[in-house]
Amino acid sequence: MRKSTYILPVIVLAVVAVLSSVFIVDEREKVLVLQFGKVVSTKDEPGLAFKIPLIQEVARYDDRILSRDVPPLQVTPSDDRRLEVDAFARYRIADVNQFRLATGAAGENALEVAGRRLDSILRSKTREVLGGVSSNDILSSDRATLMLRIRNGAISETRTLGLEIIDVRLKRTDLPEANKEATYARMEAEREREAADEVARGKEAAQRVRAQADRTQVEIVSEARKQSEIIRGEADAKRNAIFAEAFGADQEFFEFYRSLNAYRGALKGGNTSMVMSPDSEFFDYLKSDKVE
Incomplete structure (x- = not known):
């Protein structure tokens, strides 16, 4: 009975000593064995390791990234x-x-x-x-x-x-918060300046196109007037040639025709009034009903 009384504590102390001398090294860590604060060994392989109970201690460090x-x-x-x-x-x-x-x-x-x-x-x-x-x-x-x-x-x-x-x-x-507003304002000003430059270049281009169009219009109108004057001159020349030919063929008929055109132009309806002498040559063909 007395032996069992002494043996049991010894066994307990032995088990405690064995357990306190064994420690596990995890694969995710490295372990230093310290004795009175100094490193005596390094354990970097996973598994069981041993130390001296009460004298040595372990320090664990993460081995992961x-x-x-x-x-x-x-x-x-x-x-x-x-x-x-x-x-x-x-x-x-x-x-x-x-x-x-x-x-x-x-x-x-x-x-x-x-x-x-x-x-x-x-x-x-x-x-x-x-x-x-x-x-x-x-x-x-x-x-x-x-x-x-x-x-x-x-x-x-x-x-x-x-x-x-x-x-x-x-x-x-x-950018730091303090500089964002200033930078934004500067960027906005730069964009506005670029937009103004684009508008100015657009107006300049429009002015050039407008000036070119005006010039082209003047040239076209001038050329058209020139051609119309040429055609009118040619037509007048042909008309005069026809009149001259008719005058040469029958002078009396030509004069009669000219008088009729003059009457048509002068004696229009409305309130038009003419004052001239009754024996004026203008009325020669109105005085007689036949042409000699």
Whole structure:
């Protein structure tokens, strides 16, 4: 009875000691075995591992690819057009020992400490790279090259943190709120100026077309009048030739015909009055009913 009283606690202590000396390394993490705060071993293979109970402890670190949103920052490209940039980085803990030395912490606290230092590095490299190019380069397809330059520039500095930068991406590049209204007003003024230039060029072109049309009209009318005068002259010449021929054929008949035309033109209806001498030659063919 007394033996069982002593054996049971010993067994319990042994089981507790065995259980406290065994720990599991997950495939998504790396583990450091610490003894009095110093690293004695690194466990990066998944499975069971052992430590000395009460003397040694474990510190676990995430081995997955992590993401970090960089706080928005303002950059001034070479053309002095200020932009607001949002970026994020994908990284992993490459050297867990260096990571612990750089952060001096474990777990979430270590990631937060490393994250703040990573933010500082990325913000500095982003300003450095984007400050040397124009805003058009940042907004064009060349931004992929710029992101690669930011990543490559940050690799050496993040290596001192035990981190490996996998990728850096610019999520958004936009004008600061304070500059949007001014930029919009400038763009609106430029569009209005372009519209005014187009209207002025349209009016100038319309004036040229109108002037050309007026000139063409004058030329056509002048040419038509010229041709009509030529035709009228030719017709008058033919008429006079016919009159001359008729006069030569029968002078008395020609004079009679001319008198009838004169009577037709002079003796019209209405209130027209004529005052002349009764023995005027104008009435020669009205005095007699026959022609000699």
